[in-house]
Amino acid sequence: xxxxxxxxxxxxxxxxxxxxxxxxxxxxxxxxxxxxxxxxxxxxxxxxxxxxxxxxxxxxxxxxxxxxxxxxxxxxxxxxxxxxxxxxxxxxxxxxxxxxxxxxxxxxxxxx
Amino acid sequence: xxxxxxxxxxxxxxxxxxxxxxxxxxxxxxxxxxxxxxxxxxxxxxxxxxxxxxxxxxxxxxxxxxxxxxxxxxxxxxxxxxxxxxxxxxxxxxxxxxxxxxxxxxxxxxxxxxx
Numbered sequence: 001x002x003x004x005x006x007x008x009x010x011x012x013x014x015x016x017x018x019x020x021x022x023x024x025x026x027x028x029x030x031x032x033x034x035x036x037x038x039x040x041x042x043x044x045x046x047x048x049x050x051x052x053x054x055x056x057x058x059x060x061x062x063x064x065x066x067x068x069x070x071x072x073x074x075x076x077x078x079x080x081x082x083x084x085x086x087x088x089x090x091x092x093x094x095x096x097x098x099x100x101x102x103x104x105x106x107x108x109x110x111x112x
Numbered sequence: 113x114x115x116x117x118x119x120x121x122x123x124x125x126x127x128x129x130x131x132x133x134x135x136x137x138x139x140x141x142x143x144x145x146x147x148x149x150x151x152x153x154x155x156x157x158x159x160x161x162x163x164x165x166x167x168x169x170x171x172x173x174x175x176x177x178x179x180x181x182x183x184x185x186x187x188x189x190x191x192x193x194x195x196x197x198x199x200x201x202x203x204x205x206x207x208x209x210x211x212x213x214x215x216x217x218x219x220x221x222x223x224x225x226x227x
Contacts, residue, residue, distance in 0.1 A: 102154030
């Protein structure tokens with residue numbers, strides 16, 4: 001059974017704080033890892049697609065790293081803003097099939 | 113193209129009734145996914161199509177669930193003899209490109225309530 005774990009479950013920060021979340025996934029049969037942002041009443045939107053061990057991706061104040069050998073990815077947000085408040089989901093895709101296995105997400109609340 | 117669309121957005125039904133949801137993917141996308149999402153959880157994989165072929169189906173899906181994608185365009189998800197445990201958000205996503213590394217584009221979801 002493929003298991004994708006995200007921590008923490010929720011996080012409350014002040015505007016301007018930097019923060020990071022963890023996504024843990026199986027270290028074998030890795031194909032790709034996706035990060036999505038899901039704002040309330042909207043659809044999940046892709047942030048990053050990561051495929052290579054050691055990958056680092058950046059989009060504005062948000063960045064992500066990938067370690068496929070040990071099975072984890074970090075998502076970093078620098079200088080959090082209220083508009084960053086959302087649920088951040090990671091999704092693991094293995095080489096064996098077509099399933100996309102999502103973690104339960106990290107719910108971020110940024111207070112102005 | 114305005115993205116992935118789903119219809120209806122909300123559905124309330126009585127236990128035992130059948131329901132059908134529709135998903136229209138981004139037109140050039142050959143891959144289509146269905147997920148179910150309940151409160152506090154991430155999207156849970158249900159099934160996957162590449163063009164018109166259903167290539168993967170979760171073992172979590174009972175035989176009350178069926179999905180089709182005729183002609184590799186829109187897809188339908190049918191739930192027969194609905195149960196209260198089927199109450200959830202049903203999400204559809206589509207993806208293009210040659211591999212599964214490509215990001216998925218999600219629709220707004222259909223929220224099902226079974227009374």
